Amino acid sequence: MVSRGWVLTIGVLFHLIYLRSIFDIYFKSPVVSVEEQHGSSLDDPAILHEEGASPADRLFLIVGDGLRADKLFENPQLAPFLHDKAINSGRWGISHTRVPTESRPGHVALIAGLYEDVSAVTTGWKLNPINFDSVFNQSRKTWAWGSPDILPMFREGATIKENVICEMYDSEEEDFTEDSDKLDTWVFEHVDALFAKAKDDEALARDLRAPKSVFFLHLLGLDTAGHAHRPYSKEYLNNIAVVDNGIAQLMKTLEGSWSQQEMERTTFLFTADHGMSDWGSHGDGHPDNTRTPYIAWGSGVRKPSPYDPLVVSASLKTHHTAHERLNWSVEQNSRVDVAQADLAAFMSYSVNIPFPKNNVGLVPTELLTADEQSKAVAIFQNARQIHAQYSSKAELKARMLHYSNMIHYTFDKDYYTTGMTHIRNRDWPELSAMSQDWIHESLKGMRYLQKYDWLFLRTIISLGYLGWMLFALIFVIKSYVIPYTGHYQALAKEKQIELLMGQKIVPGSATRNANGHPTYLPPAVDPNVTSSSTIVDASFGALAVGVLAYLLEKSSPLSYYAYAAFPVYFWYKIIQEIPAITSSLRTVTTTSKRAWPAALGLALLGVVIIQGVVNAYAHRQIISIMWPLASVTPFLYPGASSSVQKTAWVMLCTAMSTFTSLPTVQTEDIRFVVLGGALMALIGLAYILLRGGSFTLGAQVGLVALTTMVTKESSQSLADKQGLPLGCQVLGWTCLVSSLLLPLCHRLERKPGETINYQQRLIILFLTFAPTFVILSVSYEGLFYLVFWALLVTWMHLESGIADSLAHDSKVVHTTYPSSESGHRGLQFSDARVALYFFFLIQAAFFGTGNIASVSSFSLDSVYRLIPIFSPFAMGLLLLFKLLVPFAVISATLGLLNRKLKVAPSAIFMTVLTFCDILTLNFFWMVRDEGSWLEIGSSISAFVIGGLLILFVICLEKVSEWMVGDVVM
Known part of the structure; x- marks a missing residue:
């Protein structure tokens, strides 16, 4: 054994x-080594007996990081320059992103025309060069200004690093407590400085005017303002005005440095990498995060055309989420929507450079001024480049002995041959139609090969x-x-x-x-x-x-x-x-006829709990429905609990049901934070007055009160735009760290051989994490922690009473009995109910104050009280720590209950492990790689959480052993 x-x-x-496994199955990297490369003009101009001119010589790509489409287009007074360009000079629309809506994958789609696999979001927190081709890499030279989080990965990933010239501010400048627009001002000032320098440096001036040059301005201020103050705040809206004014001033700088002809040979593209949710976060597939604006103007860009309700843009037919008219001022002109990767193809076309090798974007011909011939040839070349990726993937698979090609896709040169015939005959409509079909078939073929091993x-x-x-x-x-x-x-x-x-x-x-x-x-x-x-x-x-x-x-x-x-x-x-x-x-069948009903009842309970939890990952409110069902438990066992316990259980279940029916915590409400801190301190004080307590226990209560006062002061200072006072930051960290160390003093206070009862250990544990739920809360989280702790204590007493009642019931079948040596008993049917409730409580803790399946449902406001400078890894660790706190209380409670029930050590924990993966297997088959990006992102999160649950349960057992190992029941 x-x-x-x-x-x-x-x-x-x-x-x-x-x-x-889901990343090997559903989200395998689309990057493949491609030898062929094609630009937007035909490789062999002799066939046409002419060579098409480049639409533009230079390109400016300006990215407003974290800019939502609606916030730009519904506020013309904030961005008069950009609105003027959209209405009078160029084209505008929505650029539809994919999940995860984070900075790295957004910029990769924009600049490389590639949708990285979803797991690549984890590489956005550190320098991780892109290992594939990009517009910057194909350009003659690229100048870039902005954040150290974005620029280095394109420079380090370039074939010739010296051709991507970057100027970046220090990461310490990304301070959430200060004015975020200074980051954008820094970018515009350094662009101005470069062109001012060029006036005295002829070699630099020639370099800046040279064809196939790209200028990249990464503007992080909007993202910072959105995180710190929300996208509807005056700070965020004012930052839009700063960006608009900066671009207007940039145009004046260029007009002072270049001739009119050089200005007319320059293309400008303004867009965003992702949007911003109402509560100041992004990452999932909510439309506020996936709909970003774009405005294109300059050389090669088609002039605006009036909106005609009878004419539906071809682009809108492929973006079903954006048909509605939104009463924006720019909607007087027709709107052209694009996929985010299409903008990489647009930029490559504009300056006549080869498409990035792994580009899957389509040249948005509705944006172009080009004639029918140029558009048709561009689409044909676009199709050749995408087909080259399919060919490379198919060649890799064809090396296998039993490779089966697509039934409806032939790996031959028919499309290319037919296309060249159309070119010689100058049959441009037919060439365009055939190329579109070729692109569709190639993408379908790539999709087939991605799913080949499914x-x-x-x-x-x-x-x-x-x-x-x-x-x-x-x-x-x-x-x-x-x-x-x-x-x-x-x-x-x-x-x-x-x-x-x-x-x-x-x-x-x-x-x-x-x-x-x-x-x-x-x-x-x-x-x-x-x-x-x-x-x-x-x-x-x-x-x-x-x-x-x-x-x-x-x-x-x-x-x-x-x-x-x-x-x-x-x-x-x-x-x-x-x-x-x-x-x-x-x-x-041999023990008792009553065993069958017990088994079936537990099976039904298991199905209800597990399937309820599965659906709760998509609909958090389902947990609210499950709590009333849980509240009837003590009434199923008459005499097992007192009326006080039953009343408390019903009230606490009702309160827990209320939390999951509320919206996820989004905006700060310091009143609830203070109330939660005050109640937690009062509970500790009440215990000391009723049961007595040591000096350390009193210190824990005082620490909760101090943390509450420091948090209130920090919150007020941040709300008043005074920044985070150093004293508050130091005190905040001191309170947080001290609260975790103080429990060790309880062990030092105890005399040799002295024991501790379980009630005292529970209150110590409760006060240990109370400061965490004060300083890292933005609203009702502290109240949730208090109610959850009280419910766990009540649950422990209820289950203990039920076990005692069943032990003395002569009608109950006992399949296992205590060992005379260890004093433990084996598992019985009733213990399965305890394991199921433990499983349900774990899930309820996940969904108490947020939807763990959505990376955008947790507010960063509380983290600013400890870390005002942008540091996603540290901020993420703090949020994760806060999320895990309730589980420490769960594990300790189950450890104590395990002792009360006299069950063999680890028995209930191990029982939970036997059915946890019913949840995981459900989520595995529910993973989506198609459909709305919200569904895709949520399905990934759910599977990852389910897969980690067993590790979590194992850790909880170890935590339980450490926290209650010396407790006397």
Whole structure:
């Protein structure tokens, strides 16, 4: 029999490795090595007997980081210059982004024409050069100004780094407590300085005027203002005015440096990498985050045309989320929507440079002034470049022995040959139509190759999760049920009672299992004896060899071998235990007729809880519906609890239901923060007055009060735009760190041999994390923490009372009994209810104040009280710490309950592990890589959370052992 340590070790490895499976299946990197490269003009001008002129010589790309489309277009008074360009000079519309709506993937789509796989968002927190082609790399030279978070990755990823010239401010300048527009002012001032320098440096002036040059202005002020003050704040709106004024002044600078002809040969594109939610965050697929504005004007850009309700732009037909008219001033002219990657193709076309090799954007011909011939040739070249990516991917797959090509897609040169015929015949409409179809087929082919291994991978992943659950279940039965049952049979030998294994046991010599528990089972059903046979070993050996050969033939990556190894191992172990499994199931029919209703009732409860939780990841309010159902629990066991306990339980369940029915915490309300802090301090003070307490306990209460006052002062200063006072920042960190260290002083105060009761440990634990839920709260989170703690304490007493009631009920079937040596008992049917409730409480903690499945549902306001300078990694750690605090309380409560129930150590924790992955498997099949970006992002988050749940439960057990190991019940 395998040990518990081995089960946990393999469980951790299994879940960590399988966690990346969705990225190998659904979000595999689209980057492929492409040898061919094509520009927007034909490679062989001799065929046309002419060479098309470049639409422009230079390009300015100006990105307002975090700018929402509606905030720009509905406020013409804030941005008169940009509105004038949209109405009188060029084209405007919505650029539709993809998830994750973060800065790195947004800029990659804009500048490389590529949608990175979703996991690439994690590389946005550090310098991580892009390992693929870009507009900057294809340009003759690019000058860039802006944030150190964006510019270096394009410079370091360039073939010739010296051709991407960057000027950046220090990261310390990204201070959320100061005026954010200074970041944009810095950019405009340094652009002006470069052109001023060029007036005295002829070589630099020629360089700046040279064809195929790109100028990139990254304006971070809007993103900073949105995070700090929200996109409807005066700071955010004023920053729009700063950007508009800066661009207007830039035009004057250029007019003073270049001739009119040079200005007329310059293209300008203003857009954003992502939007901003109403509560100052981004990342998910909400329309506020995915709809960004763009305005294009200058050389090669088509002049505006009046809005005609009878004429629907071709671009709007492909962007169904943006049909409605929004009463913006710019809507007097027709609107052209684009996909974000299309803008990379537009920029490449504008300065006549090759498309980035991995570009999937389409040249937006509705923006162009070019004649029919130039547009048709550009689309044809665009199609050749996208088809080159398909060809490279198909060649890689064709190396496999059993490669199956697409049924409806032929890998040949028909499109190219047909296209060249249309060019020679100057049949431009036909060339355009054929090229569009070629692009569609190539993208479809690339999609097919991306999904080529889906059936195989999804099958083995599903078998892996099912195998793990059965593997863990068998371990629980053999470790926490059978040994205790056998011991009871020995005690009841005269009655010859039929127990869990359905066998009548004749008393014999006691043996011990791997956990040290006595067992008196005969060798035929000894849980340490497996049913392994030569046939089973040979069968699984052949299966392993067959899978290995299949993977080798496909030249599969190493991760595929790991995915396949786990199900083979799990199911090998499961087949070995078939006699034990069937024997265990037989107990339901041999123990008592009442066992069946109990089993079915628990199964129904499990289905309701697990499926309710699954749906709660999409609809948080479902948790609110589940709390009233939980509130009836004590009424199902008459006499198990007092009327006070029942009343408290119902009231607390109602309060918890209220929290999940509220909107996720978005805006700061310091009144709720102060109220929560005051109530937490009063609870601690009440305990000291009623039960007495040490000096350290009093210090904990005082620390909660001090944290509340410091938080109120910090919040007021930030609201008044005074910045974060140094004293408040130091005191805030001191309170946070001290609150986590003070519990250690309780151990120092205790005399040798002195014990601590569970009530005191619970109040110490509650006060330990109370300062965290004050200083890192923006609204009602502190109140949630208080109610949640009270509910857990009440739950512990309810379950203890129910267990005592059932123990003395002669009608209840007891399948396991306490060991005379350890004093622990094995698991019974009723313990499954405890495990299910524990599972539900974990999920309820996730959704108490935010939707953990959405990265945009947590406010950053509280973090500014400790870290005013932009530091996403540190800020993320603080938010994660706050999110994990309730689980420390959950783990301690279950640890205490485990002692009250006299269940074998780790038994309930291990039981939870057996069904956690029902949630994960649901989420695995619900992962979306198509549809709305909100659905895609949420499905990824849900699977990752489900996959990490087992690791979390294991950590919770260790935390529980540490926190309540010395407690006396």
